Amino acid sequence: MIYGVDIFTFQDVLEICKDPNKAFLNDVAIQQILRSQDNVKQIVASDRCVYGINTGFGPLCDVKISADETAQLQYNLIISHAVGVGKPIDKELSKIMMIAKIHALSKGFSGVSLEVIERLIIMLEMDIIPVVPEQGSVGASGDLAPLSHLVLPLLGLGQVWIGNEIFDSAEILDRYNLEVLTLGPKEGLGLINGTQFILAHAIKGLEKFEYLLDLADLAAAMSIEAYRGSASPFKKELHDIRPFEGSKLVAARMLKFLKNSENLKAHEECERVQDPYSMRCVPQVHGASRNAFEHLKQMANTELNSVTDNPIVLSAEESISGGNFHGQLMAMPLDYATLAAAELGNISDRRSYLLLEGKYGLPRLLTESSGLNSGFMIPQYTTAALVTENKTLCFPASADSIPTSLGQEDHVSMGSISGRKFNQVLGNLVNILAVELMFAAQGLEFRRPAQCSKVVEDNYTIIRTKVKKLEEDRLIGKDILAIAQLINERRLIVTI
Structure with a gap:
């Protein structure tokens, strides 16, 4: 089972939940990701106005964002959208969300970098699973709030499951020598826009x-x-x-x-x-x-x-x-x-x-x-x-x-x-x-x-x-x- 290439079934996802090492990125998937990442870089360099890359979001889509503000834009997007409430979903549901998200990103149409996708895979393999609240998504523009919580740990924020216990992400990243990531253009939007909460x-x-x-x-x-x-x-x-x-x-x-x-x-x-x-x-x-x-x-x-x-x-x-x-x-x-x-x-x-x-x-x-x-x-x-x-x-x-x-x-x-x-x-x-x-x-x-x-x-x-x-x-x-x-x-x- 290869992210981004093989056709997955829901049974495949459940198998990966049991053994995350069963799935990996092959050369084709890696090339798809790199090509998509390069496409976004070229869009930024061209200064063309493209939603979510150099504009605001939702009703702010007509607000132009400068090139040196793109990283802050993506960071702000995730922290502002992590507004889920209620008790955490089961850890297994969070794992299914991660697997489904990785697979979608690996198809190479989202502009999310190889580094970010590989970090998600590393977390999955190390059983560092984000804590996601169960309420707050309206299921269009994707599952914005749940997916924001899912990717908060990339920024050193939010909480994660380790075994059956919950810890602050910053503590766990430090424990396992994982650096906080800085997101590039389009990456925050590519990470939180999608239906993986519903799908899980x-x-x-x-x-x-x-x-x-x-x-x-x-x-x-x-x-x-x-x-x-x-x-x-x-x-x-x-x-x-x-x-x-x-x-x-x-x-x-x-x-x-x-x-x-x-x-x-x-x-x-x-x-x-x-x-x-x-x-x-x-x-x-x-x-x-x-x-x-x-x-x-x-x-x-x-x-x-x-x-x-x-x-x-x-x-x-x-x-x-x-x-x-x-x-x-x-x-x-x-x-x-x-x-x-x-x-x-x-x-x-x-x-x-x-x-x-x-x-x-x-x-x-x-x-x-x-x-x-x-x-x-x-x-x-x-x-x-x-x-x-x-x-x-x-x-x-x-x-x-x-x-x-x-x-x-x-x-x-x-x-x-x-x-x-x-x-x-x-x-x-x-x-x-x-x-x-x-x-x-x-x-x-x-x-x-x-x-x-x-x-x-x-x-x-x-x-x-x-x-x-x-x-x-x-x-x-x-x-x-x-x-x-x-x-x-x-x-x-x-x-x-």
Whole structure:
């Protein structure tokens, strides 16, 4: 994987996060960077008026800046734009931002020097990761505030992560004998203009969403086993005549999860005509969420391999002041993916509720001693609360725009909020699915000695290593957290 040359995927970025030495600048990338840097020098020497190189920024674009003021201009740009608030984003998100920024700069259209890009790579390899506040970006003219915080350490300002601790950048630069850099023309603008904050949240969310999509299928299969539902709605013939890719994939997975199920065989002789929608329509609902995942993945991979700052320096003679920094192209698919993730939780809660009703051989609240014991009544309150919280997070941030920069930036994407909400919903979804898995495992206790498919039985065993069958009331909250930990550690088997 080579910065500036190879086509990156979001999985590549995550691999570099784990081992930064996997990526480097090759000769082609270095030449691209040097050529771009030289183009900016020629523009400065020509005394042509080019936005961000020898002018002010935003509404001050008509103010000419002299050649001897360019370094101060770039310095002032970064310190004035580092106005993020709120708690720091996760260290890993900051690393993803760095990787994405390096890759974009290495394409050679931003005028940022080799020295600056190499310093970012050195920091990445040494695990000196800038601290970035989570709030303050409107997602057009790029993620200005978060990216300003990301590059403050180049100037000896701001804070950085070392391990799990936060230090002042100046202290760490001194400790590792790293000099404070002086930025040249266009460099400050090239560093902070871009969509890497939005993109980092998309990449991190995609990683989690991909696993949770698979896990949701497993949870549905276990619930159907416990409910003794029907596998007929998953037959290939049904989905061939409405051939959406997501629903076809989910239907095929469900058949594999339910293969050789003794519980479903018992259903063949029951009096039920059809199951409720949350059992029967798993391919359609989960499949729609998978379609949204694929769309976001495509958009994120395109954005990852794009140049998103402004102006774009094509040559010493031509630079274009355009709108590649605008986050709408990512904000809308992120909002769509947020809804898709929330719907996985919505239908999961409905399946959990069905298991509590006391029908078809299951005891009410999944306990044989209800009354004295509340059984699993209250964990469904938890999922109801989380599902509603997710619904409130589904309002599309991209539907809003507040003009900024004295009206120069009169339409903004709010994509940073889209990215943050997406990851919040995914975090809630983990706990919603944990509750369904806990209920489904309990439901299977009342179907014994009937056996499920091997993969379902294996997952039942994994769950039982952390959470025992509920015989009477106990601290069930700890059980939810234990299963959520299994999910976050990816201990459950979701591939078949």
